[in-house]
Every structure is written in structure tokens, then in C-alpha cells.
Amino acid sequence: MKRGKRIGVLLVAALLLPSLAWANGASEEFTRTSLALILMITLADACGLLFERFGMPNLVGEISAGILLGNLALVGIDFNFSALLRESQFMTYSSELALVLLLFLVGLESDMKDMLRVGSNAAAVACAGVLLPVLLGLAAAYAMGIDGGLQGWFVGAMLAATSVGITAKLLESHGVIKSNSAKVILGAAVIDDVLGIMLLAVLASIATSGEFAYADLFIIIVKAVLFFAGALYIGQRLMPEMVQMLALTKHASIWTGFAFCLALGFAQLAAFAGLAPLIGAFVAGLLLDDVDFRVGDTLQKHTLEELIRPISDILITIFFVGIGALVQLEVLLDPVMLLTIVVLTLVAVVSKGAAGFLVRGPGFDRLGIGFGMVPRGEVGLVFAAFAFAQGVFRTETYSALVMVVLLSTVIGPALLKPRLARF
Known part of the structure; x- marks a missing residue:
């Protein structure tokens, strides 16, 4: 109860401060x-x-x-x-940096050896879990009047994503993760x-060049x-x-800086290679797949994730709030867009x-x-945000897709919970 009251006070203060500042004529970029x-x-935390x-x-909650x-x-x-976010260079760069760190963490949490050890069942589910959403997403996009070209491919790619973090937390909390x-x-x-x-790498290059040819x-x-x-x-x-x-050093800050620079460095290398920086950040995380990290007297891979989390959590919160701020709720008044949300959620x-x-x-x-594969979560949002930033999606389409990601993120765990007793 006390925690709820403290958050309520902070939320009221956060809502009042901007209006007071602007009323007093504070228009500087810093303010x-x-x-x-x-x-x-504050609102995201609440x-x-x-x-x-x-x-x-x-x-x-953060996107809401x-x-x-x-x-x-x-x-x-x-x-x-949303205009304030677009006009702020800091907010724009923070969102781009959040994408880099988000993909770095996804790569860091991915274990290549475990992926190779899971066998044919996981590989079959994964391949079908990419192929079916892409094909059905393309068909649904075409049927709903969304351009069946690059837009349709981005819709399919977004539906192909799976949020391993959301499902893993649910499995762990119910003691069935093993x-x-x-x-x-x-x-x-x-x-x-x-x-x-990999699919994003291809689509991002096409979106950036604006051309499509089989040779390219x-x-x-x-x-x-x-x-x-x-x-x-x-x-x-x-x-x-x-x-x-x-x-050789026992200072934890060295590892934080190392991880931060590694993610940025490989993101830039990917950009030099003509690929999306996100691809480089993901690869940077994979590079640390089998490496043990000694921080002081601790030898533990997850230590690096814990050290970079304080930075990434703030930036990723900014990113998710920014994603939500670009959503136009007016689209829910359009029967066509409502039908699009329903159809794409069913496909998902x-x-x-x-x-x-x-x-x-x-x-x-x-x-x-x-x-367990249904929640799209953060990876699906990365696809939608990237396509919107590149001008691939209109605001209405983008708003509908964010709602699809939110619905899949809620529906997936709700459908999975009754099945956990069978695990």
C-alpha cells in the first residue's frame, strides 16, 4: 500500500511539473x-x-x-x-540506442550451443514458426488492403518474431522451465x-535502398x-x-563500458557493410555466447547482463513509451483497421x-x-518501429500492428497457463 501511495505521489508530480514549467515559459531543450x-x-513505472x-x-504497461x-x-x-519526441534530438538518438542495446541483450541471452543441442523438434517448430506467420501475414496484409510488397513482408516478419523473455518468465515462475x-x-x-x-537484415537493406531486384x-x-x-x-x-x-581489473564499470562499446562498435560495422545497425548489435551479443566473465571474484555470464541493465532499462523504457506515443487511438474507430487488428491477431x-x-x-x-511461441513482445515491436521510421508503414498501419503485438503478448501467456500442468 505504501509503495502504491509513493508511486501515486510521483505520478501526480510528474504530470504537474511539465505544465508548470511551460506555464512559466521554460522552453529550453534541457528543461x-x-x-x-x-x-x-514515472508513468511507465506506474x-x-x-x-x-x-x-x-x-x-x-510501458507501451500503454x-x-x-x-x-x-x-x-x-x-x-x-509525439511531436515533442520527434523534435528532440536526444529522444531520437535514445530510441536508436535503445534498439541497439535491446538487440545486443537478445543476442547475449541467446546461446548458440543450446540452440544446436535442442535438436530437430525445436528446429522444426522454429522454421514453421517463421514460415507460417510470414506467408499468412503476407496473405492477410494483401486481403486487408495493406500493400503486398515491402509492407506485407514487414508485417509477416513482425509476426514471425517470438519473445523468449515473456514465455521464459512464465515457465520459470511455474517451475516447468526444465x-x-x-x-x-x-x-x-x-x-x-x-x-x-536475418530476415530483418534483408528487409532493412531493401527499405533503405528503396529498390527491389532479385540480383540485389x-x-x-x-x-x-x-x-x-x-x-x-x-x-x-x-x-x-x-x-x-x-x-585483470576488478572494476565493474570496465565491463559496462566494454559491453556498451562492443554493441555500438558492431552496430557501426554493420552500417558500414550496408546492413541495419541492429544486426551488428545482435551479433555482438552472440559473440559473448560462450565467454566467462570475471568481475571481481565472480565468474558468471549473466553478470554482464546485470551490469548493462541499469543503462538499457532506462533507454528501453524511453523506446517503448515512444512506440506507444506514436499510436493513434483513432484507428480503433475505423472498422477496417479494427478488422485488420482482429485478423492479424488471429494469424499471430x-x-x-x-x-x-x-x-x-x-x-x-x-x-x-x-x-508458448505466441507472444511477439519486444522483437516484434523492433520490426514495427524500424519499418515506421523508414516510412514503410503509414501511421494507421503502424498503430494497428502495435495493437497486434500488445494483444499477442497478453493472449499468449493467457493461453499457455492452463497448459502448464501438462508440461
């Missing part, structure tokens, strides 16, 4: 940005806590906070928050991420594969020695649910495995 950050972070109380992921801030005009408040069905879900989700990032597509695919293979090979050769050198659930039935052998809950 605007500082007050916007106070408002974003909404995240509220949604967690109802058993929903914190991610849903952005949706509230971006649609204040609907309740008579003349404050264009079960065979859970191992298939987690292994398939990691493979999904790798395949999805072949070059982009070869370039992406060579970048992945080359970076991983070099990293596996150099990374252990580099980590051993850094282990059915395509992943069907993938679970490719599992072979006894002792598996196939329907539960499929439901």
Missing part, C-alpha cells in the same frame, strides 16, 4: 527533455506495476503509458507529446530470433550471411583473449500455435508449445 523524461519514466498486478508483462501520452488530445489536453516442452519452446524461440534478424536481394542475403559468419568467427577467436585482459495466434504440432515423440504438449 523540455528533462521534464519529458520524468513524465515518461503502468508497468499496475499491469503486473493483473498478471500481464511490464512491457504492456506511451499510448496515454500520445493521445492526450482525446481527453481535451492540448499537448502533442521440462522437455519448455526446452523446445526456448530453443525454437532463440532460432526464431536468429532467423528473424541475392547480394543482400550473401552480405548478411557473410557478416554473421565473419563476425562470429573473428569474435570466437579474439573475444576470449580480450575478456581475459579485461578480467494460429500460425505459432500450429507450429507446435510439428514436434515428434512422446511426452510433449504440442498445443502448449505452440501457445
Whole structure:
């Protein structure tokens, strides 16, 4: 109760400070940005806590906070928050940096050896979990009047993503994360991420160049594969020695700076190679897949994730609130867009649910495995945000897709919970 009161006081203060500052004529960039950050972070924390109380992921609360801030005009408040975010260079760069760190953490949490060990079941579920959403997403996009070209491919790619973090937390909280069905879900989700990032590499290059030709597509695919293979090979050769050198110091800040610079460095290398910086950040995380980190007297891989989390959590919160702020709730008044949201949500659930039935052998809950792949979460939002930033999606389409991601993130765990007893 006391915690709730403290958050309530902070929220009221965060809501009042910006209006007081602007009323006093404070228009400097620092003041605007500082007050916007106070408002974003406080409201995101409050909404995240509220949604967690109802058993929903914190991610849903952060995006909902952005949706509230971006649609204040609907309740008579003349404050264009999304325009404020667009006009702020700091907010723009923070969102781009958040994407880099988010993909770095996704790569860091992915274990290549575990991915290779999960066997044919996880590989089959992963491949079907990418192929079915892409094909069904393309068909649904065409049927709903969304351009079947690059827009349709981005819709399909967004639906192919799987949020391993959301499902993993649910499996762990119910004590079934070591079960065979859970191992298939987690292994398939990691493979999904790798395949999805490869697909993003191709689509991002096409979106940036603005042209599509089969010869160019072949070059982009070869370039992406060579970048992945080359970076991983070099990293596996150099990374252990580099980590051993850094282990000579006991200062944790060295590791934070190392991880931060590694993510940025590989993001820039990917940009030099003509690929999206996100691809480089993901590969940077994969490079640290098999490396042990000694921080003081502690030898533990997850230590690096814990050290970079304080930075990434703030930036990723800004990113998710910004994603929500760009959503226009007016689209929910359009019957066509409402139908689009319903159809794409059905595609999101059915395509992943069907993938679970490719599992072979006894002792598996196939329907539960499929439901465990349903949440799109942060990876799906990365695809939607990137496409919107590149001008691939209109605001209406983008708003509908964010709602689809939110619905899948809520529906997936709700469908999975009753099946956990069978794991």
C-alpha cells in the first residue's frame, strides 16, 4: 500500500511539473527533455506495476503509458507529446540506442550451443514458426488492403518474431522451465530470433535502398550471411583473449563500458557493410555466447547482463513509451483497421500455435508449445518501429500492428497457463 501511495505521489508530480514549467515559459531543450523524461519514466513505472498486478508483462504497461501520452488530445489536453519526441534530438538518438542495446541483450541471452543441442523438434517448430506467420501475414496484409510488397513482408516478419523473455518468465515462475516442452519452446524461440534478424537484415537493406531486384536481394542475403559468419568467427577467436585482459581489473564499470562499446562498435560495422545497425548489435551479443566473465571474484555470464541493465532499462523504457506515443487511438474507430487488428491477431495466434504440432515423440504438449511461441513482445515491436521510421508503414498501419503485438503478448501467456500442468 505504501509503495502504491509513493508511486501515486510521483505520478501526480510528474504530470504537474511539465505544465508548470511551460506555464512559466521554460522552453529550453534541457528543461523540455528533462521534464519529458520524468513524465515518461514515472508513468511507465506506474503502468508497468499496475499491469503486473493483473498478471500481464511490464512491457504492456510501458507501451500503454506511451499510448496515454500520445493521445492526450482525446481527453481535451492540448499537448502533442509525439511531436515533442520527434523534435528532440536526444529522444531520437535514445530510441536508436535503445534498439541497439535491446538487440545486443537478445543476442547475449541467446546461446548458440543450446540452440544446436535442442535438436530437430525445436528446429522444426522454429522454421514453421517463421514460415507460417510470414506467408499468412503476407496473405492477410494483401486481403486487408495493406500493400503486398515491402509492407506485407514487414508485417509477416513482425509476426514471425517470438519473445523468449515473456514465455521464459512464465515457465520459470511455474517451475516447468526444465521440462522437455519448455526446452523446445526456448530453443525454437532463440532460432526464431536468429532467423528473424536475418530476415530483418534483408528487409532493412531493401527499405533503405528503396529498390527491389532479385540480383540485389541475392547480394543482400550473401552480405548478411557473410557478416554473421565473419563476425562470429573473428569474435570466437579474439573475444576470449580480450575478456581475459579485461578480467585483470576488478572494476565493474570496465565491463559496462566494454559491453556498451562492443554493441555500438558492431552496430557501426554493420552500417558500414550496408546492413541495419541492429544486426551488428545482435551479433555482438552472440559473440559473448560462450565467454566467462570475471568481475571481481565472480565468474558468471549473466553478470554482464546485470551490469548493462541499469543503462538499457532506462533507454528501453524511453523506446517503448515512444512506440506507444506514436499510436493513434483513432484507428480503433475505423472498422477496417479494427478488422485488420482482429485478423492479424488471429494469424499471430494460429500460425505459432500450429507450429507446435510439428514436434515428434512422446511426452510433449504440442498445443502448449505452440501457445508458448505466441507472444511477439519486444522483437516484434523492433520490426514495427524500424519499418515506421523508414516510412514503410503509414501511421494507421503502424498503430494497428502495435495493437497486434500488445494483444499477442497478453493472449499468449493467457493461453499457455492452463497448459502448464501438462508440461
